[in-house]
Amino acid sequence: MSLSRYSRQSSLREIGVEGQKKLSASKVAVVGLGALGSVSAELLARAGIGHLKLIDRDFLELNNLQRQVMYDEEDLKLNLPKAVAALAKLKKINSEISIQAEVADLNGSTIEELLGDAHLIIDGTDNFETRFLINDFSLFKKIPWVYGGAVGVEGMTYVVLPGERPCLRCVFREMPRPEEVQTCDLMGILAPVSHIVASLQVMEAMKFLAGKKEAVDKKLRTINLWTRESRGISVEDLRNNPCEGCAKQDYPYLRTQQGTKAVSLCGRNAVQIVNYSHDKLDFKQLFEKLHGVMKVEYNQYLLKCEWGDFEMTVFPNGRAIIKGTEDLGQAKSIYAKYVGA
Numbered sequence: 001m002s003l004s005r006y007s008r009q010s011s012l013r014e015i016g017v018e019g020q021k022k023l024s025a026s027k028v029a030v031v032g033l034g035a036l037g038s039v040s041a042e043l044l045a046r047a048g049i050g051h052l053k054l055i056d057r058d059f060l061e062l063n064n065l066q067r068q069v070m071y072d073e074e075d076l077k078l079n080l081p082k083a084v085a086a087l088a089k090l091k092k093i094n095s096e097i098s099i100q101a102e103v104a105d106l107n108g109s110t111i112e113e114l115l116g117d118a119h120l121i122i123d124g125t126d127n128f129e130t131r132f133l134i135n136d137f138s139l140f141k142k143i144p145w146v147y148g149g150a151v152g153v154e155g156m157t158y159v160v161l162p163g164e165r166p167c168l169r170c171v172f173r174e175m176p177r178p179e180e181v182q183t184c185d186l187m188g189i190l191a192p193v194s195h196i197v198a199s200l201q202v203m204e205a206m207k208f209l210a211g212k213k214e215a216v217d218k219k220l221r222t223i224n225l226w227t228r229e230s231r232g233i234s235v236e237d238l239r240n241n242p243c244e245g246c247a248k249q250d251y252p253y254l255r256t257q258q259g260t261k262a263v264s265l266c267g268r269n270a271v272q273i274v275n276y277s278h279d280k281l282d283f284k285q286l287f288e289k290l291h292g293v294m295k296v297e298y299n300q301y302l303l304k305c306e307w308g309d310f311e312m313t314v315f316p317n318g319r320a321i322i323k324g325t326e327d328l329g330q331a332k333s334i335y336a337k338y339v340g341a
């Protein structure tokens, strides 16, 4: 580790040379590389976090460039998955750390492999299904995680230190239903909001990783950048009324899923299909099959095809995102017809 690279932060009393060494020995996983995760990942790489794992299941779209400063038009032209584009950028920013990219869906079957060795997890996701999964895993493995949410002009953060303070399930109790949750896709988002929320998340992560756990924010933090109001909500009292995960070590969100699963991607008029039984797909073969029937192109990371009002992106492990429908049944039948059940 070259200390001079980090001199502006290791010279701080709050971090110090010892703190910097701890950051260099840390393993952090960033789940989701969109508005929040791409900013977090860059700050962590520049700060010299020694081992970064970048996890994202999606590919780049033009509307990402308004806020996701990691990416550019060239990445978009190359049809790159976010994790792959982010890896290339971060390697140029800091070649002294180890960075790993995973184009993968985080779920009950993949979470151990993807997050099992992390010292801390950063939430860059956009949905509560994944957050509740991360929360259960965090309690089960005693790995801290930093929740972050940003939509419209508002954001929220909270640090979960398992066993030491209330977890996200203690705070929210039930997983909010999709129709109750405001999303960026429906509501829009301003870039300064996601940048501030990601910065708050990384700040708390750095305190913890540098060995300054006592400085980590204990409150649920909310901020509205339009009205400039911010609040810190104490959740200490929830320790008297813990969730089932904290009280009884019950982790329902971790139970492994099997078979094909279809999930509507809220607000995007798209459905994701995950097929847990697929072997690695042969894109060349799939290209031959679909070529002639529709417009198809592929690279080593994904195969993209378009016909009528539909667009389907398929990843090597058989996962697919089908645009043009929110009907799970229709999406499953499209998948079965063109990719194979």
Ligand SMILES: [Zn+2]
Binding pocket: 166, 167, 168, 169, 170, 171, 242, 243, 244, 245, 246, 247
């Ligand atoms: Zn809890």
